Amino acid sequence: MLIAQLSDPHVRPKDVLYQGVVDSNAGLADAVEHVCALTTRPDLVLVTGDLVDHGEPAEYDHARKILGRLPIPYLVIPGNHDDRENFRLAFADHHYLPRTGPLHYCVDDHPVRVIGLDSTVPGRHHGHLDDAGLDWLAGTLAQDTAKPTLIMLHHPPFVSGIPYMDEYRYFEGAALAAVVERAPNVEIVVCGHVHRSMVRRWAGTVIVTCPSTATEIDLRLAASAEPSSHGGPRGYLLHLWDEREGMTTHANQIGDFAGPYPFA
Numbered sequence: 537m538l539i540a541q542l543s544d545p546h547v548r549p550k551d552v553l554y555q556g557v558v559d560s561n562a563g564l565a566d567a568v569e570h571v572c573a574l575t576t577r578p579d580l581v582l583v584t585g586d587l588v589d590h591g592e593p594a595e596y597d598h599a600r601k602i603l604g605r606l607p608i609p610y611l612v613i614p615g616n617h618d619d620r621e622n623f624r625l626a627f628a629d630h631h632y633l634p635r636t637g638p639l640h641y642c643v644d645d646h647p648v649r650v651i652g653l654d655s656t657v658p659g660r661h662h663g664h665l666d667d668a669g670l671d672w673l674a675g676t677l678a679q680d681t682a683k684p685t686l687i688m689l690h691h692p693p694f695v696s697g698i699p700y701m702d703e704y705r706y707f708e709g710a711a712l713a714a715v716v717e718r719a720p721n722v723e724i725v726v727c728g729h730v731h732r733s734m735v736r737r738w739a740g741t742v743i744v745t746c747p748s749t750a751t752e753i754d755l756r757l758a759a760s761a762e763p764s765s766h767g768g769p770r771g772y773l774l775h776l777w778d779e780r781e782g783m784t785t786h787a788n789q790i791g792d793f794a795g796p797y798p799f800a
């Protein structure tokens with residue numbers, strides 16, 4: 537099974553630029569086109585939050601138009617730039633989304649079970665799951681402790697080392713880790729939010745973050761670093777699952793590159 541992960545497209549209304557400078561709508565369109573052109577078509581696409589920038593209905597309309605070009609099913613979770621209720625309304629036909637409360641869900645239609653977590657805190661930018669969310673996750677994981685499982689949430693539940701991102705990180709990640717590490721079958725946890733690719737060991741499994749289709753947040757590790765980002769490189773992740781070989785994650789960049797060259 538091949539799973540594509542797109543993240544943080546920050547879609548704006550038609551013909552409106554992200555932060556007045558970047559065409560994030562074109563970025564998502566490019567990513568969708570890139571995924572569709574892969575020689576092996578993914579079975580499923582995950583979009584890990586910040587689908588739009590201001591949580592507005594006009595932005596969701598446009599995001600749906602672009603994502604509608606995917607000939608593949610896709611699953612969405614919200615990020616801190618989404619508005620939970622507008623998000624729910626915009627994806628009302630995505631029946632896996634609950635009708636009230638946080639947008640946690642489990643989709644078990646594929647060789648890999650997908651658990652989506654809503655790590656947003658309405659009106660705030662940091663991430664968190666309350667006790668009810670942690671209980672829901674523990675119960676859902678306990679329902680099947682054998683099937684390979686992927687968990688996705690917008691906010692990485694660890695310190696990135698980038699100070700201006702860590703201000704808005706997932707708070708109290710240890711409580712989430714305590715739930716996840718009890719499940720022996722979580723193959724991978726996938727996140728967005730940081731607009732760049734990271735990987736680490738976490739809660740007895742592997743956790744990765746996905747680049748944004750809009751901008752890359754710059755890697756500045758000094759405590760006094762000012763926030764900074766650039767228009768690229770943009771990219772996405774491909775999670776390749778094989779029953780015998782396990783889960784392998786590939787990072788794929790979007791853009792024009794020279795080649796192909798003969799391989800010798």
Ligand SMILES: [Fe+2]
Pocket residue numbers: 544546585586615617729730731
């Ligand atoms: Fe974002």
